[in-house]
Amino acid sequence: MIRIHSDDATVARTRLAVSALWELQTGFWMLHRNPDELPWPYTEWARQARRVLARLPASAPIRVYLDAGADLPDFLSPIPPTAAPSLVEELTALRETPEELIADHVRRHWPDGGPEWLRPYTTVSEHLSALLAARVAHRRRVGRRVLYGLKPAGVALLGLLSDEPVHAIS
Template identity: 40%
Template sequence: MEIAFSAEDMARTRFAVSPLWEVVASVRVLKGADPGGLHRRWTERVRPALAAAKLDLAPLFDLIAVPTRGIPGFLVPPPTTPQPSLEVELTTLRATPEAELRRTTTKAALPRVEALCADPDRELGRLAEAVAAYWEVALAPHWARIRALCEGDILYRATRFADGGARRLFADLSPQTAWDSGTLRLEHRFLSGRRDLAGRGLLLCPSVFVWPRIFVTLEDHEPQPALRYPPRGVGTLWEPRPCRSTRVLAAVLGRTRALLLAELAEPASTTDLAHRMGLSPGAVSQHLTALRDAGLVSAHRTGRVVLYARTRVAEALVEGERR
């Protein structure tokens, strides 16, 4: 597949991180689209958590097949801002026009497509509820880590573009992409030929759950074509991140709270943290409440268990401690 860029296309090319896309791509991983077990640590945590939560996820899972030649377009609308919240994207999903719904599901021989087209308002509402419930269990506890990796990749690519233009931007985007004289070449399983962006530019979305593939949307009716690719460092995403020292943070937060943040390299429950640190669950709970009030920790319920995770601010603090 070759994608031709005009000057206007380059002017409109942009980046975005999409929580809704990560929901869809992560469901593919849970259904077996994970060659090499890159996300094994994540799936080992999420599968039992989803089972314990006893959620009705059929409205979401039935629309995502593995293997598949594609994903229904209405399910992953291109983000209109660089960092939309899941709530914003779900608002767009709920408002999918019936004509768009029928167009993007015509070729999808999937369960629920007929029900979606028969009663869009009701079924889109059920779908949005399933996405939100899945998000809280499967992705929200890990979102700070996922988003940090994607945002780091965007920063890296912005620097590459500033240093050497489009050629440098696309040079190491993916082994499946190459740039030559205003044309982006893609190695793709199902797409071939030459396409024109028609002045719409290209939306570039780093996505942790697409590895080792890239996903591209180039339909003429799309407001903007999109290319979703694995960010740099995705292979280390789920590796434990021990903090070598908490001395600096301890001077500000106190030793126990600094150690708690270090332990939260991955989401954990009060009981888990108490066991690791040799403290009572009550004491850990008090410290977590203080950290949560300060915006350093977030809480996410999975069934009967509440998992705590570092926020974006806390990730930055801990990363600064490592330097």
């Protein structure tokens, strides 16, 4: 018999959910772990998946899951928002992950810096976080979108760094 000991807080956070995103991640992990051929009953699925994935550009965001294998920080596998969310709902939750949480997870998962495949998704966030912290830029949420803009100090800084005149747009 297997016994799992947990405290009240852990039990309170426990939920069962069907996750299309986690199923996709598991499928990609299987492809990553078995570069040659997957055993039955996944053999034909893997062949078809590899044909489709081979046509994707190297810069496609889905490559994050393909290149990572099982080594994913938690923000890339968010807890499903409901017991049976659609893939669209899960991708929306993933897209709306706060930048601070991403930076924190990357720092904890890879204390010496993230792998090369993750850099395009973290450097912009790091730069924006630095600009926000320096109060050179500001952030505003409009519906599901997050908009960034330069504060007057940011416009002045750009003017100092640029050979061309910089004008604030209000």
